[in-house]
Amino acid sequence: MKIVKVVIVIWVVVNFLIYFKQGRLYFNYYKNSVFQSQEIRDRLNTSIDDASLDFYDVVKFCQAAVPENEYIRFVFPHHSTRMGAFLGAKGRYYLYPRNYGDNTRPTNFILVFLEPNFSAPQDFESCVNFGKDKGLWIKKDHPLKAKICHDTPS
Amino acid sequence: MTLLVEIFCLYMSLLIPYFLGEALMRLILKRDKVFYFLEGIFYKWALGMGATTLYMFGLSLLKIKFNYLTLSLPAIVAVAFSYFFFKKSKNIQENHKFTISSPIKAPWNNFLWGFIIFNLAMVFVRVLFAEDNIWDNWTMWAYKAKVYLYHHGIPLERFPEFKLVWGNWDYPQHAPLLQAWVFEWLGYGNDYWPRFPYFIYFAGIGLIMYFGLRRLWNEIVGTLALFFMSSLIFLQQITIGILTEPILIFYYVAGVLLLIRAIKEKDMRLLVLSALFTGLTLWVKNEGSVLIMSTMIILVWSQIPLKEKIKWLAVYGFTAVAVNLPWEITKVVLDLKSYMAPYTNSTTLLNGISNSGTYVNAMIKLLLFLDVHNIVWLLFLYCVYKKLFHKVCPEENLDYFLWPILFQFAAYFLVFVIVPFPDRYSFDTLPRLMIAPTALAVMYSSVVLSYLVLKK
Numbered sequence: 001m002k003i004v005k006v007v008i009v010i011w012v013v014v015n016f017l018i019y020f021k022q023g024r025l026y027f028n029y030y031k032n033s034v035f036q037s038q039e040i041r042d043r044l045n046t047s048i049d050d051a052s053l054d055f056y057d058v059v060k061f062c063q064a065a066v067p068e069n070e071y072i073r074f075v076f077p078h079h080s081t082r083m084g085a086f087l088g089a090k091g092r093y094y095l096y097p098r099n100y101g102d103n104t105r106p107t108n109f110i111l112v113f114l115e116p117n118f119s120a121p122q123d124f125e126s127c128v129n130f131g132k133d134k135g136l137w138i139k140k141d142h143p144l145k146a147k148i149c150h151d152t153p154s
Numbered sequence: 155m156t157l158l159v160e161i162f163c164l165y166m167s168l169l170i171p172y173f174l175g176e177a178l179m180r181l182i183l184k185r186d187k188v189f190y191f192l193e194g195i196f197y198k199w200a201l202g203m204g205a206t207t208l209y210m211f212g213l214s215l216l217k218i219k220f221n222y223l224t225l226s227l228p229a230i231v232a233v234a235f236s237y238f239f240f241k242k243s244k245n246i247q248e249n250h251k252f253t254i255s256s257p258i259k260a261p262w263n264n265f266l267w268g269f270i271i272f273n274l275a276m277v278f279v280r281v282l283f284a285e286d287n288i289w290d291n292w293t294m295w296a297y298k299a300k301v302y303l304y305h306h307g308i309p310l311e312r313f314p315e316f317k318l319v320w321g322n323w324d325y326p327q328h329a330p331l332l333q334a335w336v337f338e339w340l341g342y343g344n345d346y347w348p349r350f351p352y353f354i355y356f357a358g359i360g361l362i363m364y365f366g367l368r369r370l371w372n373e374i375v376g377t378l379a380l381f382f383m384s385s386l387i388f389l390q391q392i393t394i395g396i397l398t399e400p401i402l403i404f405y406y407v408a409g410v411l412l413l414i415r416a417i418k419e420k421d422m423r424l425l426v427l428s429a430l431f432t433g434l435t436l437w438v439k440n441e442g443s444v445l446i447m448s449t450m451i452i453l454v455w456s457q458i459p460l461k462e463k464i465k466w467l468a469v470y471g472f473t474a475v476a477v478n479l480p481w482e483i484t485k486v487v488l489d490l491k492s493y494m495a496p497y498t499n500s501t502t503l504l505n506g507i508s509n510s511g512t513y514v515n516a517m518i519k520l521l522l523f524l525d526v527h528n529i530v531w532l533l534f535l536y537c538v539y540k541k542l543f544h545k546v547c548p549e550e551n552l553d554y555f556l557w558p559i560l561f562q563f564a565a566y567f568l569v570f571v572i573v574p575f576p577d578r579y580s581f582d583t584l585p586r587l588m589i590a591p592t593a594l595a596v597m598y599s600s601v602v603l604s605y606l607v608l609k610k
Contacts, residue, residue, distance in 0.1 A: 001607050004378075005262065007533060011385070012269060014528050018387050021525075026285055034283045038346070045287060089293040092319075096301055101315035 046094075048086050051114055055087060058130050059094040062111060065128075065136075065148045072098045072109040072136075075118050087113055110137040160340060164347050167339035168199070168354070170229045175202025177232035182423050193365035196358040200404055201427075202229075203351065204434040204477075207331035211480060214308035220338050221306065266381050273385045274357055280394045281353045284346055288395030292345075294322055295398065299333035300343045313488045324490035326481055328438045329398045348396075355400040356393040359407055359593070360384040366411035367597060370418065371550075374604035375597075382596045388526040388585055398439050399589050405434040406445045406590050410597075413449060413470075414554050417456045422469070429470045433477035440492065444565045445590055446474045448558035455553050513570050516584060517563070526585045527592060534595040537602035547605040555598040559591045 033041050046056035066072060074091050077084035091111070092099050098109075109127075112118045116133045120126070127138035127149040138145055175198035189197055209228060210220065218224055280286075287296075298321075302308055308327065317323040333348035340347060360383040368376030383389065393400045409432030416424035432449045436442030453467055484490075521531040538556075540546040566587055 004603050004607050007529070007603065008262070008266070008381075011382070011528055014524050015385050015387065018525055029285060030283070034285075041284065042345070089289075089297075093292055093297050093300065096297070097304060100301075100312070100319075102318035105315075 046090050048083065052083065052087065054130065054134075055090065055113060058111070058113060058134065058136075059091060061128070061130075062095055062098065062109075062136065066095075066098055066109055067144070068097055070098060070109055071105045071107045072111050073105075073107040074099060074103055075110055075112040075115045077114055083114065108139040108142050111135075112137065160344075160347065163339045163341070164336065164350060166226075167336045168351065170226055171202035171206045171335075172199045173202065173233045174205050174229040175199055177229070177236040178202065178205060179427075180236035182427055188424070190365050193362060196354070196362055197408065199354065200358060200408065200434075201430065203332065204328065204405070204430075204437060206335060207328045208437065208477070208480070210331045210335065211308065211327050214302075214310065215480065215484070217307070219306040220302075220334070222338075225335070225338060263377070266377055270360070270381055270384050273390070274360075277356060277384075277390050277393060278353050280390075281349050281356075281396075282346065284349065286391070286395040287345070288392070288397055290398075291396040293320075294325070295329040295396070296333055296345065296348070297321070298327075298330035299337055299348065302330060302334040303337040303343050306338070310484070310488065313490065317488075317490055324485055324492050325440060326437045326442075326478070328434070329401065332401075352393055352396055352400055355404040356389065357384075359389070359400065359404050362404070362408055362411060363593075363597065366415070367600060370411075370414060371601055372604060372608075374607050375600045378600040378603055379596055382528075382530065382600065383593065385528075386530070386592070386596075387528065389589060392586065392589075397586070399586050402435055402438045402442065402445070403589055403593055405431045405438060405442075406449070407593050409435070409445075409449050410452065410554070410558070410594070413452055417453070417458065422466075425466055425470060426473055429473035430477060432470075433474035436474070436478045437481065441587065441590075442478075444562060447565070448561045448590075451557045451561050452554050455557050457551075507571055510567070510571055513567055517588075520584050520588060527588075530592055530595055530599070533599045533603075537599045540606070541602055546602055550601060550605075552598050552601060555594040559594050559598075562587075562591045 033044050043053075043056040046059070047053045062072060072095060074088055076087040076091070079085050079088050088103075091113075110120070110124060112133065112135050113130075114133050118133070120137055123140055124137045125140050126135055127145065128136040130136070136148075138149060172195070178201055179194075179198055188194075206225075206229075210225070213220065213224060301316075308331075313323060332351055336348040336351070337343050360380040363383055364376040364380040366376075367379050389400065389403070409428045412424050412428035412431060416422070416428055428449070432442075432446050434442075435445045450467060450470055453463065453470060456463065458466060521527060537546075541548075541552065
């Protein structure tokens with residue numbers, strides 16, 4: 001029985017040491033967001049640094065403004081970067097069916113986010129400006145241009 | 155939708171699989187009471203949940219949309235059928251009346267149970283508060299679930315496009331369909347309610363270990379196993395992060411415990427049940443193929459006469475494969491390949507063998523990493539030493555746990571050697587593969603430790 005007691009004590013001590021580590025890690029989460037609305041939590045989970053804090057608002061705007069039968073091409077940092085992979089995955093998660101597959105389907109919309117080297121195709125124009133290197137672009141002759149581009153997000 | 159309505163919808167989404175599992179159990183066990191009450195709830199619910207997602211996959215193959223009628227009707231029919239057509243049989247469980255009388259006296263016994271309840275409650279709260287949502291969940295399982303909710307089925311015709319982007323599209327469909335099932339009952343995509351079934355699987359792992367080991371050995375073995383598994387930090391973390399491993403390990407542990415019981419009680423029905431649960435591991439993740447083989451190792455090494463053994467192996471293998479056949483055929487038709495496929499070529503085997511020291515090094519570091527496994531593996535090595543060299547519990551056949559552990563180590567060694575995919579030695583990939591052998595190590599250690607207690 002003595003060896004079993006020693007095992008139990010060591011096990012519990014190690015566990016509590018790790019609980020304290022985890023407590024420090026998640027303290028801010030519980031302090032700032034767990035008792036907030038789902039939307040605030042979703043906003044926090046849809047960013048990985050200060051530059052992407054508004055990504056949630058951007059995808060929510062696109063969700064509301066762009067019809068589901070339209071395809072939005074993403075122009076984000078390269079998918080091999082942490083930011084690019086995160087934005088691409090979150091974008092697909094929120095905007096399906098407006099984006100899926102390898103991002104090469106014919107499109108009337110282009111969503112640019114944190115990509116400074118974007119050069120718009122000739123038949124596209126800026127529809128909504130979300131900030132530096134962030135914007136929604138639309139085909140010039142799209143019938144919904146007036147409706148969508150009129151609604152600039154706050 | 156108000157909170158009360160959402161809770162009711164969640165409740166229905168959990169109740170229907172339970173009824174389906176109850177009906178399937180009656181088909182196999184008739185009305186024999188083979189489990190303790192709480193134990194039976196977990197077995198029936200998990201079996202029903204597996205059957206539910208298989209059924210949803212079948213609906214998608216037939217291009218029938220998910221709705222309340224198509225999703226709930228089979229369970230209602232199955233339950234009515236099983237209640238009317240199976241007469242009461244014997245109560246096997248009468249010999250195993252449930253009473254708690256542990257040789258471990260208070261306060262230690264109270265402390266163990268207090269720690270168990272503390273951990274279960276803590277994980278429950280952390281799961282529901284969505285403390286963590288690990289990448290694999292929202293990029294794969296939850297994402298697919300939202301896609302399936304949108305289409306009210308699996309849009310198999312879009313898979314050729316889906317698979318152009320990373321997302322493990324060759325992985326089985328249980329996890330996304332489980333979440334999609336909850337979405338369908340809620341009527342919309344909610345990132346929080348689908349987390350609840352993951353807690354049920356997590357709690358179920360320890361609880362079926364408790365009841366199963368208690369039946370096979372004694373109360374101490376069950377209590378210790380539940381104590382260790384409910385407080386295994388890495389298992390808690392991946393449950394909170396909504397990964398598939400808690401589901402995988404539940405089905406695996408259920409399969410192992412039922413198989414050991416089937417061998418001891420010479421009951422073919424328990425063998426079939428074990429094969430169903432083990433087969434469901436492959437319906438959860440591709441790693442289930444290794445788990446199925448490692449469980450069959452238990453049969454190979456059992457004391458069953460050879461002719462009987464061959465028959466049992468055939469029944470087991472056939473049942474486990476049959477569960478997964480529809481998805482495996484679909485994968486071939488849609489040409490869904492593993493992300494590991496590009497990394498395999500004729501030179502990798504030789505290169506891999508020469509780098510096998512890296513695998514051994516990574517394994518040793520991982521198994522001794524307290525943040526992941528606590529002292530499980532140190533304890534396991536100590537118990538193996540005590541059993542082999544100090545003849546603790548010499549009459550007990552613990553090869554049921556030992557051989558599958560060795561098989562899995564060897565299998566993963568082979569995979570890592572032959573397929574040098576990136577990050578295979580990361581502390582993301584390896585710990586998840588090691589959870590299954592860790593569960594076996596916990597059970598082995600619990601048996602040996604119980605003998606050290608009883609020796610007094």
